């Protein structure tokens with residue numbers, strides 16, 4: 384079981400390296416992290432927080448967009464591409480279970496996401512240490528939390544990408560679905576919640592439904608957990624203020640459950656594929 | 659010993675019947691070809707045998723096991739139709755992976771690639787391979803673990819004649835070791851008379867079965883006879899063989915197989931008019947057109 388899974392993961396990782404997914408993901412993360420920490424350093428100067436914690440707070444709002452995007456980009460082809468090339472039916476005649484196939488791909492692609500995230504965060508951290516000196520070390524705990532939650536967020540969206548990939552017969556269709564999923568879950572979801580809060584004006588929705596709605600979306604759970612844990616204020620998000628009342632275990636549970644749930648979804652949608 | 663038995667197998671896609679009560683069996687060491695036009699149901703039959711799809715009716719037994727079961731999978735190798743392995747990988751990396759999936763030593767990859775004639779290209783990326791080389795990679799993975807049954811979907815389509823001959827030589831070797839081989843083709847001429855039995859599928863039904871010689875006998879297609887006249891005797895020859903058609907500078911006659919000797923006697927009797935003659939059996943494509951035409 385493990386041998387087949389690892390062999391699949393090894394092969395997938397090699398493909399990701401050669402397709403330059405690793406290089407592109409890392410370059411994207413480094414570039415945006417550096418731009419953001421350069422831009423974020425100035426206004427935070429007056430706060431008491433250390434420079435790395437301030438950087439982490441702005442990295443959170445970067446990661447919430449980029450990590451799901453990178454994850455979906457490298458995962459949408461996983462099943463549809465193999466179906467198109469004709470290797471999917473072949474794999475399914477091997478003594479390889481559909482779980483092993485999915486988890487092998489997930490492992491390799493998670494490696495790519497983690498490498499990209501590490502590159503970006505390391506660059507931002509280096510900059511925080513360069514400007515703030517050793518005081519930046521106070522923010523290391525927040526940075527570590529950001530890193531492992533990014534991995535969880537990435538795993539959730541990788542499996543969602545696999546689910547989308549198995550649902551559509553062609554890689555091009557899977558790409559469109561993946562972008563649509565990103566738009567809905569990352570952009571429109573928050574806009575919708577904001578609009579609902581405005582319309583509700585402090586009513587039942589804001590107090591009862593809204594906190595749960597935030598926690599249920601893995602990206603929002605990621606944001607709330609990181610910001611609440613570091614007690615930083617996220618100026619970029621209008622949702623953060625209202626979210627401060629949510630108990631911290633809720634977004635954490637959401638972040639841990641989502642990768643499992645998404646992997647289950649991917650497995651279910653792969654089961655429907657008749658190669 | 660029978661490796662594969664299909665009984666009254668049927669498969670429908672919506673209102674369309676892809677396979678209609680097909681029964682067949684394949685024994686160890688036997689090479690069986692499924693012949694049929696595009697859409698005849700060849701790939702569907704193979705996918706049912708491999709357990710990739712489930713039949714609507716009928717049964718499949720693979721050395722006593724259900725298709726798709728763990729044992730059946732370990733006994734079977736498959737080469738899908740038009741398979742395209744990931745272009746970024748080398749042949750060697752891919753075969754090493756497939757060896758690991760079958761629980762075998764990945765160091766066997768080089769020997770397998772050598773066996774299909776890819777030893778020199780093993781470390782190059784598949785993206786740079788020719789169609790024939792890619793098909794050999796597919797064949798190399800199908801050789802892993804000495805399978806009892808090989809299912810090859812249109813393995814020689816698009817191969818040049820030399821690669822095709824090498825391919826059949828390899829199949830002969832495998833069949834000699836007892837592997838049962840079920841392969842498909844949409845052209846009788848591609849089979850090169852290298853199979854033990856031919857099954858003709860048409861619109862999901864089995865319409866003919868037998869050896870190539872047997873199918874030829876059953877079809878009893880006429881032979882073509884070509885006569886060339888001696889100089890100045892063209893008109894006389896045309897009168898002697900009034901049923902002949904003029905094709906350029908030769909006369910063409912058709913002759914039913916039982917009348918072959920009589921025809922030769924007629925030609926020999928007019929050796930004063932005939933400079934030369936040729937006799938050609940019906941082509942494989944003609945034979946196939948006849949069989950599938952009769953079925954339709």
Ligand SMILES: Nc1ncnc2c1ncn2[C@@H]1O[C@H](COP(=O)(O)OP(=O)(O)O)[C@@H](O)[C@H]1O
Pocket residue numbers: 657671674675676694695696697698699700701702703
């Ligand atoms: N997955 C599928 N869904 C719907 N129809 C299918 C499917 N697979 C095959 N068919 C139909 O079944 C028939 C047989 O197809 P196939 O087995 O691929 O033929 P062949 O391999 O002989 O060309 C065709 O008419 C094809 O359109």
Ligand SMILES: [Mg+2]
Pocket residue numbers: 697700701702739811
């Ligand atoms: Mg086919």
